[in-house]
Amino acid sequence: xxxxxxxxxxxxxxxxxxxxxxxxxxxxxxxxxxxxxxxxxxxxxxxxxxxxxxxxxxxxxxxxxxxxxxxxxxxxxxxxxxxxxxxxxxxxxxxxxxxxxxxxxxxxxxxxxxxxxxxxxxxxxxxxxxxxxxxxxxxxxxxxxxxxxxxxxxxxxxxxxxxxxxxxxxxxxxxxxxxxxxxxxxxxxxxxxxxxxxxxxxxxxxxxxxxxxxxxxxxxxxxxxxxxxxxxxxxxxxxxxxxxxxxxxxxxxxxxxxxxxxxxxxxxxxxxxxxxxxxxxxxxxxxxxxxxxxxxxx
Amino acid sequence: xxxxxxxxxxxxxxxxxxxxxxxxxxxxxxxxxxxxxxxxxxxxxxxxxxxxxxxxxxxxxxxxxxxxxxxxxxxxxxxxxxxxxxxxxxxxxxxxxxxxxxxxxxxxxxxxxxxxxxxxxxxxxxxxxxxxxxxxxxxxxxxxxxxxxxxxxxxxxxxxxxxxxxxxxxxxxxxxxxxxxxxxxxxxxxxxxxxxxxxxxxx
Numbered sequence: 001x002x003x004x005x006x007x008x009x010x011x012x013x014x015x016x017x018x019x020x021x022x023x024x025x026x027x028x029x030x031x032x033x034x035x036x037x038x039x040x041x042x043x044x045x046x047x048x049x050x051x052x053x054x055x056x057x058x059x060x061x062x063x064x065x066x067x068x069x070x071x072x073x074x075x076x077x078x079x080x081x082x083x084x085x086x087x088x089x090x091x092x093x094x095x096x097x098x099x100x101x102x103x104x105x106x107x108x109x110x111x112x113x114x115x116x117x118x119x120x121x122x123x124x125x126x127x128x129x130x131x132x133x134x135x136x137x138x139x140x141x142x143x144x145x146x147x148x149x150x151x152x153x154x155x156x157x158x159x160x161x162x163x164x165x166x167x168x169x170x171x172x173x174x175x176x177x178x179x180x181x182x183x184x185x186x187x188x189x190x191x192x193x194x195x196x197x198x199x200x201x202x203x204x205x206x207x208x209x210x211x212x213x214x215x216x217x218x219x220x221x222x223x224x225x226x227x228x229x230x231x232x233x234x235x236x237x238x239x240x241x242x243x244x245x246x247x248x249x250x251x252x253x254x255x256x257x258x259x260x261x262x263x264x265x266x267x268x269x270x271x272x273x274x275x276x277x278x279x280x281x282x283x284x285x286x287x288x289x290x291x292x293x294x295x296x297x298x
Numbered sequence: 299x300x301x302x303x304x305x306x307x308x309x310x311x312x313x314x315x316x317x318x319x320x321x322x323x324x325x326x327x328x329x330x331x332x333x334x335x336x337x338x339x340x341x342x343x344x345x346x347x348x349x350x351x352x353x354x355x356x357x358x359x360x361x362x363x364x365x366x367x368x369x370x371x372x373x374x375x376x377x378x379x380x381x382x383x384x385x386x387x388x389x390x391x392x393x394x395x396x397x398x399x400x401x402x403x404x405x406x407x408x409x410x411x412x413x414x415x416x417x418x419x420x421x422x423x424x425x426x427x428x429x430x431x432x433x434x435x436x437x438x439x440x441x442x443x444x445x446x447x448x449x450x451x452x453x454x455x456x457x458x459x460x461x462x463x464x465x466x467x468x469x470x471x472x473x474x475x476x477x478x479x480x481x482x483x484x485x486x487x488x489x490x491x492x493x494x495x496x497x498x499x500x501x
Contacts, residue, residue, distance in 0.1 A: 270402065271474075273467035274395075274474060275360075279448075290433070
């Protein structure tokens, strides 16, 4: 009888251990995706006829707004795979926080600030952009912030987690806490699209991508994924800013080649110059002539 | 005017010619103005040379012509007369113009033109020559009065007597004021007894 009880206890403990370990291991595989789309935001209802973009009239220096495209109902936090089912990783939503968005927008703002054709840059909080708000929402932003051009930022981040060979050590229980047997891949794309709001014309766009590979223990997996996510956005932002430079150069060339498609107006005070007036110059010439005349006399 | 001593000295207006040649070269090569023009944003990002070199950039042939003519006349007379601080005047005026515009006109993203430095040269010359003899002195006084009146008019009305609007830029009266102020300061420093007259005409 005692022997039977001992066997039952051993079987129970074994089952418990297996359940715990498979739980730990099971949590550690999956995919999450977070994405926003400028197209979904600007053209939410494809049944409506698309507005034809007009000819942009850009008033130099420009007032530029920067905003993150809000997530649509279907486009963000699509979840991850867990044992073949779609569900998010434990540890909460890994998408961008408002603070992180502000930081990234500030990086883009710093990039634009160096250009003399930029007068002001307004960072638009996410709360001011409505999901699927389209150009109606942008017109509201234009009125509220007085911006002519807006840089809409969207992102697409996918994170994969797989088990590596080291995950075998999870069977020792201690291994699940100290051995980083989870392999993480984070693919990020950040995209900036620059629109002239009034004419609904896209001026140019620039993407930035990054790929972060990392490892984690099952215990700190969600923390590591958040860190990878953050690194991914930082890397993608850096590349996007480099691409913005290239795209801006191409845009300038395009403007020169096709002046009919883009009109520019320079606001007063944009370019200053110092020039002598004819009256002062004539007097000065008289002074010079008199000087020469005196010099010849001597 | 002590004509016999002042005007017989054989001095070449080298600095004047050098500065005029620099301005003409920058205007003639389209790749150079973007590198040298006063660009507020670029200066903010550390390209400090633009504070000075913006004075050598011109936006149109008429702009270049007026500025070079004025600067050449004033600069040549100053150098022939032997005022040795003329290079210092040009450099300090150009720098002060850039700095004043940077802080006082943040909405002015570009600035170009030698007229501020030319104003400094004309003011400096006329201030020095006010102590000379009869006709020359009066002529210098008239030029000085007109230049100062022009600066005052521009500051008061925010527009130039010249057709600046048609040249694609707005006048920058502060540049002329900064130039005239630099000349006045240098003149006072030279005439201040403690500092001595270090750059007066060579007799």
